[in-house]
Amino acid sequence: MNNKKIKVGILGATGMIGQKFISLLENHPFFEVVVLAASVRSAGKTYEKEMKDRWIVSEEIPNYVKNIVIEEVERNKRKISRKVDLVFSAMNMNSEKIREIELYYAQKGVGVVSNNSAHRWTEDVAMILPEVNEHHTDLIDIQRKNRGWQKGFIVVKSNCSIQSYVSVLRVLKDLEPCEVIVTSMQAISGAGKNFDSWPEMVDNIIPYIEKEEEKSEKEPLKIFGEIVDEKIQLCSNLKISATCVRVPILDGHMANVRVNFKKKTSKKEIVEKIKKYQNPIEKYNLPSSPKEFVKYLEQENRPQIQLDKNFEGGMGVTIGRLEKDDIADFKFISLAHNTVRGAAGGAILLAELLVAKGYLN
Numbered sequence: 530m531n532n533k534k535i536k537v538g539i540l541g542a543t544g545m546i547g548q549k550f551i552s553l554l555e556n557h558p559f560f561e562v563v564v565l566a567a568s569v570r571s572a573g574k575t576y577e578k579e580m581k582d583r584w585i586v587s588e589e590i591p592n593y594v595k596n597i598v599i600e601e602v603e604r605n606k607r608k609i610s611r612k613v614d615l616v617f618s619a620m621n622m623n624s625e626k627i628r629e630i631e632l633y634y635a636q637k638g639v640g641v642v643s644n645n646s647a648h649r650w651t652e653d654v655a656m657i658l659p660e661v662n663e664h665h666t667d668l669i670d671i672q673r674k675n676r677g678w679q680k681g682f683i684v685v686k687s688n689c690s691i692q693s694y695v696s697v698l699r700v701l702k703d704l705e706p707c708e709v710i711v712t713s714m715q716a717i718s719g720a721g722k723n724f725d726s727w728p729e730m731v732d733n734i735i736p737y738i739e740k741e742e743e744k745s746e747k748e749p750l751k752i753f754g755e756i757v758d759e760k761i762q763l764c765s766n767l768k769i770s771a772t773c774v775r776v777p778i779l780d781g782h783m784a785n786v787r788v789n790f791k792k793k794t795s796k797k798e799i800v801e802k803i804k805k806y807q808n809p810i811e812k813y814n815l816p817s818s819p820k821e822f823v824k825y826l827e828q829e830n831r832p833q834i835q836l837d838k839n840f841e842g843g844m845g846v847t848i849g850r851l852e853k854d855d856i857a858d859f860k861f862i863s864l865a866h867n868t869v870r871g872a873a874g875g876a877i878l879l880a881e882l883l884v885a886k887g888y889l890n
């Protein structure tokens with residue numbers, strides 16, 4: 530065991546995203562998972578015993594977690610907070626409860642990186658997509674000052690639906706994207722399900738995902754916002770209209786996007802900007818950082834779920850079908866892996882960034 534590693538707990542370790550965290554954190558150079566926690570339903574058993582028939586992600590249950598006894602998130606929070614420096618929060622319960630639990634850990638000096646939406650609109654909580662708004666980590670200093678915390682903090686990831694198109698809009702920021710119409714075609718793992726647990730999704734499309742459209746329209750405005758007077762001022766130069774649809778796909782959220790830019794541009798210029806884009810967090814050399822953040826695919830039938838969702842281990846975004854549009858300026862299709870880039874992988878990258886910037890040392 531490497532004592533220099535940061536001790537980590539996973540809250541919601543039995544769920545779809547908890548499982549993905551466990552897979553991605555195996556042999557991680559910065560983090561050592563020492564606590565797995567879930568509800569009273571799973572607590573008290575070893576992870577292997579509890580998950581024997583529940584493990585649904587494609588990788589095997591890693592050996593390193595098999596004998597860890599699952600703790601109960603609420604009842605054991607005092608004990609857990611003494612064992613860890615950082616928790617990844619991936620619980621599915623009511624927002625009020627999640628807010629309370631995440632605040633508890635932060636007050637106790639534990640860093641909280643959350644996948645949940647509970648704190649996304651808390652004023653002094655940053656919502657960070659590392660390649661897009663890494664400078665919003667400054668909000669952690671403000672949060673600590675406001676709340677008298679020395680070590681703890683809460684930061685959140687944005688919703689999985691926005692990852693692909695927000696990444697592309699960031700790369701094209703100089704062209705000043707101002708109006709976006711997006712239809713996201715979202716995989717069933719985004720609801721923590723597979724085809725066994727959601728058979729109604731076989732050969733089906735459901736044109737509604739609760740609260741998803743509001744998140745898809747508003748969260749990018751916080752991410753593209755700026756810190757003014759110790760608060761995030763939402764980006765006022767961008768309007769987004771979103772339709773979110775559940776499709777019969779296991780992993781991978783695809784977005785069909787139409788965009789207007791303030792600056793006049795051409796397909797050639799957009800493609801060049803994507804190809805030449807310098808990843809702003811490359812300098813930190815983070816273990817989960819994709820070498821290529823956004824990749825433009827020339828072929829007219831790409832990106833595809835099967836061929837492209839795992840680009841850069843699921844941490845990269847692919848874009849294709851870029852064309853001039855008769856109504857908007859341009860249209861394109863973008864794709865991101867929802868449980869990797871959109872959830873566990875994105876949260877781990879964010880935690881790595883916080884280590885590199887000294888918030889977890």
Ligand SMILES: NC(=O)c1ccc[n+]([C@@H]2O[C@H](COP(=O)([O-])OP(=O)(O)OC[C@H]3O[C@@H](n4cnc5c(N)ncnc54)[C@H](OP(=O)(O)O)[C@@H]3O)[C@@H](O)[C@H]2O)c1
Pocket residue numbers: 540541542543544545546547566567568569570571572601602603618619620621622644645646688689718719720721722867868871872
């Ligand atoms: N799936 C995605 O692509 C995705 C993407 C971005 C964000 N998210 C967010 O990530 C979170 C987890 O999503 P998921 O898909 O992994 O959900 P999930 O598969 O339903 O897992 C939920 C987890 O929460 C735990 N939990 C439920 N009630 C609890 C309670 N009362 N106390 C303690 N733990 C409790 C469950 O433990 P038990 O097994 O013991 O019940 C389980 O570990 C959600 O907030 C979701 O919105 C998901």
